[in-house]
Amino acid sequence: MLDRTDTAVETPTHLSKLFGRDSLYMVLWGVQLLAAAGLTPVITRVMGIGEFGVVASAMALMQVTMVLGGFGLQTAIQRQFARPGGDLDARKLLSVTLMLACAFTVAALLSSSWWSGALGFEGSLTPPRLAIVWAGLSVATSAALALLRSQDRLGAFAAVSLVQSVVAEAASLGFVAVLEPTSSHFLVGRVLAQLAATVLALLMVRPRSFGPGDRTMARSALRYSLPLVPAALSSFVLTTADRLIIQSLMDNDAVARYQVAYNIASVPILLLSVLQAAWLPRFFSVPDAEDRAALVAQTRNTLYRLLVPAVLGLAVGAPLVIRLWAPPNYEPGKLSLVASLVIITAVPFAAQVVASLHLTTAGRTGTIALAVAVAAGANVVLNLLLIPHFGLEGSAFSTLAAYAACCLVLQRSVRRTGSIPSSPPSLRIALALACLASIAVTLLPYNPVVLLLRAVGAAICVVVFINLVVSTRRQLI
Template identity: 35%
Template sequence: MSAATPARLAGPPGAEPPGAEPAGAEPAGGPAGEDRQDEAQRQASGSTLFGRGLLYVVVAGAQLVSSAFASPVLAHVLGDPAALGTLALAVSLHQLLMAVVLLGLDHALVLRFAQDGHDRAARSLAGAALLVATAATSLVWVTAGWWGPVLGFTDRPVLLLTVLWTVPTAGVFVALGLLLAADRLRPYALVTLLSAVGGQVLGVVLVLAHVQAAGPSGVTRYVSGLLVADAVGAVVGLCLTRPRWRGALSWPALAPAVAFGVPLVLNSLSGFVLNAGDRIVLQRLTGPAEVGRYQIAYTVGYVATQVIGLTSSTWTPRFAAVADRVRRAELIGATRDTIYRLLSPVVLGIVLGAPVVLRVIAPATFEPAGLLAVVYVVVLSAYAGAAGSASGRMLVIERRTRLLAVVSVAVAALNIGLNLVLVPFWGILGAAVATLLAFCVQSTAQRWCARGLGAFPRAARRVHAEIVLVSAVAGATVLLPQDPVTNGVRFALALACLPWCFVLLRRVRRAV
């Protein structure tokens, strides 16, 4: 997101750029190779991951924060629910296209860089990824008139801008992948802020500049702002990373990367269904009002799981650079246990603070008092997410992406089935329970698939005991009354969880 030495992404000998290590070769022995592995293990240690490595997570999370601030502004400025629906549809299409057009090559180049120790082959994969994404986007553009109306796009300018937006975003993804693998934090932060934060700011400014003519035209301006910012970020990022174009589409070198990346495309699409399937079932069985209530509760409770997803994508190169499978498994297991412990104050704090937060972000018509149980169930999925992130990371590093894809498809189907069974009885709480169960099944299945891939340790009993205790205490607070005084006390206790989290984090960063 680990039985035999993992197959490298490179093709047969001779497909490598001059001077590159042969495909499948382990790091060279001798002092240089040992020094490189010592440095790799240090970079994958808890003290580094939760120090400098955590800065990458913070930077990557800037998009979540900027989107959270932009969403209510857009809701008030656009005004028209139909315009908001068009914008949501455009963003969903963009996410879908980004999951497909790169063929997973953006993930492949990160892993290739980490395991090679140099960027020559990775930069060639970067060039290939950009060419493939441009070709795929061109095909989507040409055929947009056929499939656009089927998906509900009645505004053609928004549709075409959304498709065009794919190309610069692909450039940003590729550049960020190379910068992440090379551990270039400042350029990584620059490109992220230009594209993610800059896009939200520019989009909102363009909408506010013509606030009297909001509605559908406001959506066009907002998407235009996102496109322009991503284009700037892509140009800066690609100038900093310099993808290689010569031989980029050499099939002997490209084929293993495609074989690695395509299952990740299916994995991403299944994840898309996993996250959206419950809304689809709720829409059909309970109506749009309940979907809106569920979305509010899900947004509050899902924050922790989103952050864990960011750690998986930003930390994978550090673990991939560790050649010793047993040591790598131990490091991944130790990091997973640390995340479990850091989740304790986060889970408890979110549940304690949710009654106040829900009343701030949702009007009374959403009946926020009835959403607390949903927040509690959703936030518990962060524990399963941490487990699945660890086993998924091992499977990716060991090139077992097909197994990941199979598990993801099965879990997405299971989630739909569980929603169909539970929603008629428990409503939106049933949808939350279905999501939690799906995440638990996914983490269990991935753990089973990762058996034998190094000595992947189980969490200590005291860690499991802490998870059970915190979950029980948080669940008990859900049963308390939600009057103003009680909610005020809860919120104060939620704020008190912050020092707890900081103390734990400080201990990890000081560890050797």
């Protein structure tokens, strides 16, 4: 164990790496999100609103299938990389992941005719089956990307990531534009691009064969990773079950309208999720509990400072982006409150990310599973109760409340593992004011003058955010 004089030097070093090279993986994903976002206005206009709703539901199915078929081994691969055995054992675990994913994908395809109708896929089995294949390939790609991240091979990571995101978006758009604007053609484009990404990733990481002598290592990895399956599944419920419930209680048009607003508003949540994946190897490299607690506190406070202008700026500018992304039949003027509620969700989610990093590296994956499961159940119940009375706004509020509940449970568990300093009161007040302002701006009228003022306000927040990022980097170097 390091003494406290070492900690003073070591913690800033880890923190500088988190917000330095480690965050380049988040920047890479951010570029991909922006490139993919640029195609969304085209896709929503080429495809009918009903077909786009089917695509949104198929994406939700893909995500839950990916969670189940991955068995949580993506995180176990990174954990194994940091332990004795290192790269060799991690590549053997990758082979185990591929075998389990293949078996699960085949089982899901064979049983798809039994359950697809209950999820709202009526008339054709093609969209759900394409979603299943997409999920199986995504498991393999994500596991390989996890190993590339642990190896810190940024160039290889970038190449695979760009193929499964930007190239996939372009392929889907090409299929619906050249052939026919249907959900099936859109999904075919995604599956083919994901296949290319999977092949590229596996060529780069070269999985190693798994032998009888590796069973103990595999069993240990599964004991660690299996609690992450219900955690990830519950996380899926938190992030996507609202669309399935909206489809069930309302219609595909409502799903499409909610999806457009959610895609914009959830950008901070997506980037924080990417940061969580990018930062996990760094937290694995800090075995001392006290050092890790100090790193948790400093990481949390830095994220909170950056979220103040990010949340407010996105809430101010979201109606502008929605208007550009969606045609008039999406009724973009009525989606401002939906977007703001989802944007504010980034605040409890940031605390959840840091707490999850701490608990994951401490081996307390079961605690994470319990916390996320409780929040997921609350999300489903709240959606069922609120959507009939408040529509899409009720669903967005359910998301915010569920994430807040998950954050509270995880924070309580983190406090039990050791002493982590609280964030400064001034920082908590600034975050609260930013959230209140994000709700207040939804009361503004939807006219050209106000939209222009929104553009100016959003630009100011962007400048403030960039200045904060630059000053933070200078302090850490």
